[in-house]
Amino acid sequence: MTLIQVDNLYKEFKRQKRKDGFWQLMKSLVYREYEMKTAVENISFQIDRGEIVGYIGPNGAGKSTTIKMMVGILVPTSGQVLVNGLVPYQNRIENARKIGAVFGQKSQLWWDTPVIESLRLTRYMYDIPEDRFHQNMKLFDQVLGLDEFKTVAVRSLSLGQRMRADLCAALLHDPDILYLDEPTIGLDVVVKERIREFIKEINRQRGTTVILTTHDMSDIEKLCSRVMVVDQGKLMYDGNLSTLKHDFGNMESMELETTEPFITEQSLVHMGVSVNAGEDNKTLLTYDKNEINSSAIMKWLMERYTVTDFKVKETEIEAIIRNLYGQFEQVKSKRQEQEVSLV
Ligand SMILES: Nc1ncnc2c1ncn2[C@@H]1O[C@H](COP(=O)(O)OP(=O)(O)OP(=O)(O)O)[C@@H](O)[C@H]1O
């Protein structure tokens, strides 16, 4: 069942033109010149109840801007967002009752107030029944370990503690949707893991729909079955993670140890294998597994070397995404070339 419907969404920002040089800068203080920046360009998608969707892309791609329009903080330039049948910016209060949001860069809690007081205030704001509040606090305490810093003022919390408190505040009123904009930014691996487990648990137990932006691909691998990739405001990919891996992640590498020093031979290069020689007769071979398989390479090696150790590794998701952004760049520059040649 569709919970979030986004159609042909655009967001443009007016911003002052930047100028180089002293006189140019002085001039710009008197005559302000503006330019338009399209942060979100013609994005459409649907999200069903209970999904965990990863929304990824390089810095400045338009992720936070999209999330802010779904939350109702920003008004779209054109196009439409419908959440639970509501237009978020027109029904901010009604929408806010059904959603929770965590922005990793900025706390939603009262800065000078102890965590527990902040959470009690949240209870009054959302009119959460006393027993539900205690039930939720008990669960959140178990998974997120709030007890250790409950009485500390938010401004004195460590980043990981603050993020846990923010997550708790965002979920106290049992929202249908949880928006997470970089919830694991700057956290150590233990806290990251704890937060991922918590998100998974909430989704499983309560069917909460989760929309997550992150630069940490392990977040995506551990949590999301579906990913949307944006670049320069445009939606470049929307589908499941395994298809993304299959379509773009066809590189494989082999770590190799030989008794003799490894010499790059043309016949290997012709097979489409690139060679990176390391120290102590260790070598890294990289190849497209759709073009050649590891057993063919192994056969070639056995005929020439004494292989003492080897390990075949799939491309990591980070490398796939980097590859993907790279391919977007190629598509874009090709498009520009075509446009130029048409002029
Ligand atoms: N309030 C604003 N006024 C002007 N320009 C803005 C504003 N907010 C965002 N932008 C611009 O819109 C573009 C998209 O920004 P956005 O914050 O959505 O990116 P992002 O994908 O969240 O990036 P990051 O990974 O760095 O968080 C950027 O070029 C940014 O400079």
Ligand SMILES: [Mg+2]
């Ligand atoms: Mg952002």
